[in-house]
Amino acid sequence: MGAEQVRARFTELYGAEPEGVWAAPGRVNLIGEHTDYNDGFVMPFALPHRAVAAVSRRTDGVLRLHSADVDGGVVELAADALAPESDTDWTAYPAGVVWALREAGHPVTGADIHLASTVPTGAGLSSSAALEIVVALALNDLYELGLERWQLARLCQRAENVYVGAPTGIMDQTASACCEEGHALFLDTRDLAQRQIPFDLAAEGLCLLVVDTRVQHAHSSGEYGKRRAGCEKGAALLGVDALRDVPYDTLDDALARLGDEEEVRRLVRHIVTENHRVERVVALLAAGEVRAIGPVLTEGHASLRDDFRVSCPELDLVVHTALAHGALGARMTGGGFGGSAIILTDSAAVPSLTAALEKTFTEAGHTTPRTFEATPSPGATRLD
Ligand code: GLA
Numbered sequence: 001m002g003a004e005q006v007r008a009r010f011t012e013l014y015g016a017e018p019e020g021v022w023a024a025p026g027r028v029n030l031i032g033e034h035t036d037y038n039d040g041f042v043m044p045f046a047l048p049h050r051a052v053a054a055v056s057r058r059t060d061g062v063l064r065l066h067s068a069d070v071d072g073g074v075v076e077l078a079a080d081a082l083a084p085e086s087d088t089d090w091t092a093y094p095a096g097v098v099w100a101l102r103e104a105g106h107p108v109t110g111a112d113i114h115l116a117s118t119v120p121t122g123a124g125l126s127s128s129a130a131l132e133i134v135v136a137l138a139l140n141d142l143y144e145l146g147l148e149r150w151q152l153a154r155l156c157q158r159a160e161n162v163y164v165g166a167p168t169g170i171m172d173q174t175a176s177a178c179c180e181e182g183h184a185l186f187l188d189t190r191d192l193a194q195r196q197i198p199f200d201l202a203a204e205g206l207c208l209l210v211v212d213t214r215v216q217h218a219h220s221s222g223e224y225g226k227r228r229a230g231c232e233k234g235a236a237l238l239g240v241d242a243l244r245d246v247p248y249d250t251l252d253d254a255l256a257r258l259g260d261e262e263e264v265r266r267l268v269r270h271i272v273t274e275n276h277r278v279e280r281v282v283a284l285l286a287a288g289e290v291r292a293i294g295p296v297l298t299e300g301h302a303s304l305r306d307d308f309r310v311s312c313p314e315l316d317l318v319v320h321t322a323l324a325h326g327a328l329g330a331r332m333t334g335g336g337f338g339g340s341a342i343i344l345t346d347s348a349a350v351p352s353l354t355a356a357l358e359k360t361f362t363e364a365g366h367t368t369p370r371t372f373e374a375t376p377s378p379g380a381t382r383l384d
Helices: 003-014 092-103 127-142 149-164 171-178 223-238 248-257 262-286 293-308 313-324 347-363
Strands: 020-029 044-057 062-067 075-078 111-117 183-188 193-198 206-212 329-333 340-346 370-373
Touching: 003 020, 003 044, 003 111, 020 127, 020 171, 044 127, 044 171, 062 092, 092 111, 092 127, 092 149, 111 127, 127 149, 127 171, 149 171, 171 183, 183 262, 193 262, 206 347, 223 248, 223 262, 248 262, 262 293, 293 313, 293 329, 293 340, 313 329, 313 340, 313 347, 340 347, 347 370
Parallel strands: 062 111
Antiparallel strands: 020 044, 044 111, 044 183, 062 075, 183 193, 206 340, 206 370, 329 340
């Protein structure tokens, strides 16, 4: 969806041209799942799917919101009356960003906003982070707040955690704000140190397929929060600030110290091995061994399924089918409990793989998944 279309619709809705148009992408995570609230490593890249926002400032404290993707008219809110967990629909994302900016002392005195997004919702591809970041970037530019990208990501995470009420980590917002075309983002979620890792699958005759199972996930549903609390308990029992501080080569010792805390042991094992998998993928890519990351992705899925227990039958079926049809590796991506999986495969195998997925899903009585090839795309940007 282009800037022109969003600009034109804004003008129609609000009776004046917007001051500008911005875009922010959804993301897919290559490896490093549930590590971000353990101060660990993640490696997402930006999707071509993005949220686009046409925005103008206001000086009267009014926030007007409209979405092309939702039935209904313009929603009008008072900026100084925004309160955590008061909005329960899509407006919570843009309103939460305005709330977080104002709460941090930034002089945002209102806005007219029209949003349109191509990021599938409920698919674990960060449609909400895309909405947050596009609004944050627009307001940062218009109000000349001078905030860095990582600071916008932190503010948007706060909007999500406090205003929306979902206890997520920092990965999605940082990915949307900081990813670069042709690269995966190696991010240390402790200090937000970043390294752009060239990730050109086409040059290797490979492709990364995203398979949206269309099983809707919901983070605030409690399971995500339970995993997070379990990880915090593990860190406390081991006497570290976060599970990131348990080195991979001391894992056996750490697990032994957890004694009969079986559930915590499983969570700790996933986080420690997952951080190690991110480092292995970074090393393999640096060595040009792109095909060799496949088995590491698959190991990550087994760990999320068996130890962290956030997979579901549909995600497991994608992985199983992909591997049975010659894929190099496959795993669920994002928070889990539904949403999407990724498959690393030879490009030539995509048609047969897609057909096999459709067949096995039909046979199992599941909805046909939505499949697309993902190429690392640009992060958030001003379009005009
Ligand atoms: C969701 C959250 C992220 C991260 C992932 C799991 O996408 O928003 O912060 O925790 O789940 O890796």
